[in-house]
Amino acid sequence: MNSAKSSATNVLGHVTFLDGRGDLPMIEVITPWSTAEIYLHGAHVTHFKTNDGHPLLFLSQCSRFEEGQPIRGGIPIIFPWFGPREGLGQHGYARVKAWELKQFSIAPDGSVRVRFRLPDSPDAAKFPACTVEYVVTVSKVLTLELSVTNQSKEVFTYEDCLHTYFTVGNIKDVTVKGLKGASYLDKVDNMARKTETPDVIRIASEVDRTYLDTTSAVEIADAKLGRVIRVEKENSKSTVVWNPWIAKAQQMADYGDEEYHEMVCVESGNVGSNAIKLAPGATSMLKVTLDSSPLR
Numbered sequence: 001m002n003s004a005k006s007s008a009t010n011v012l013g014h015v016t017f018l019d020g021r022g023d024l025p026m027i028e029v030i031t032p033w034s035t036a037e038i039y040l041h042g043a044h045v046t047h048f049k050t051n052d053g054h055p056l057l058f059l060s061q062c063s064r065f066e067e068g069q070p071i072r073g074g075i076p077i078i079f080p081w082f083g084p085r086e087g088l089g090q091h092g093y094a095r096v097k098a099w100e101l102k103q104f105s106i107a108p109d110g111s112v113r114v115r116f117r118l119p120d121s122p123d124a125a126k127f128p129a130c131t132v133e134y135v136v137t138v139s140k141v142l143t144l145e146l147s148v149t150n151q152s153k154e155v156f157t158y159e160d161c162l163h164t165y166f167t168v169g170n171i172k173d174v175t176v177k178g179l180k181g182a183s184y185l186d187k188v189d190n191m192a193r194k195t196e197t198p199d200v201i202r203i204a205s206e207v208d209r210t211y212l213d214t215t216s217a218v219e220i221a222d223a224k225l226g227r228v229i230r231v232e233k234e235n236s237k238s239t240v241v242w243n244p245w246i247a248k249a250q251q252m253a254d255y256g257d258e259e260y261h262e263m264v265c266v267e268s269g270n271v272g273s274n275a276i277k278l279a280p281g282a283t284s285m286l287k288v289t290l291d292s293s294p295l296r
């Protein structure tokens with residue numbers, strides 16, 4: 001049972017600090033338009049729902065909520081590398097660290113802004129010194145801003161990605177639009193480089209594609225839930241589309257065997273050849289805005 005530790009509120013917006021799943025500290029946000037949940041573990045947004053809509057984010061029923069383990073679903077923060085790295089594990093260390101809550105504010109209209117900072121750690125010491133902050137703004141839409149400042153005297157080359165899991169009614173009734181003409185690496189075909197030719201992507205098997213040099217917004221049209229999810233991004237040249245399908249779903253202990261029917265990842269960042277090369281003293285910010293509207 002969640003136990004409220006403290007809270008702050010104004011006439012329209014509310015922020016409550018709770019013990020979440022696994023007794024990990026969690027922030028519950030209520031605004032006039034929406035609700036959200038954010039864990040300090042990984043600064044991980046696990047829930048966002050507008051008052052008149054269906055939850056936007058998929059969260060596996062089998063997810064772990066424990067130190068050192070990533071949460072399966074919501075919006076994992078991938079930094080400073082994407083994918084596997086020799087001797088260092090998968091998808092960087094940011095998503096399994098306890099981030100520091102630096103500030104939160106409730107605007108007069110009731111929208112809520114929460115700012116986190118990634119603390120130093122032995123993992124971070126293997127990379128050039130940097131300051132990493134993450135700002136989550138909850139209103140009618142969900143806005144995410146991941147900022148990296150290079151505090152070292154050398155160029156810092158890193159990958160970043162907001163690895164967002166979206167809830168869908170049935171994956172077979174979903175189309176993903178916005179990537180036509182983009183070049184991608186196909187992980188289910190030995191990373192073969194291909195070009196997206198159809199107007200929309202339909203998913204009827206495992207899909208794991210890293211689209212490169214694309215700054216386009218992406219729309220997920222969901223016929224069963226009757227909505228379109230829009231993923232807008234700034235300072236992002238890569239988009240990853242992933243659904244594990246049957247075999248991969250069965251291989252993941254923290255993911256239900258049948259959950260592939262009800263989710264799709266559309267991830268926004270800068271990976272591979274799009275990695276960020278950050279000059280000493282410079283700052284780079286990845287911004288993603290998530291919104292949904294009725295399917296016309």
Ligand code: TA6
Nearest residue numbers: 070083090091187208240242267
């Ligand atoms: O973003 C797609 C991907 O790289 C897939 O290949 C799959 O590994 C997925 O990320 C999830 O990775 P994780 O380490 O969270 O199990």
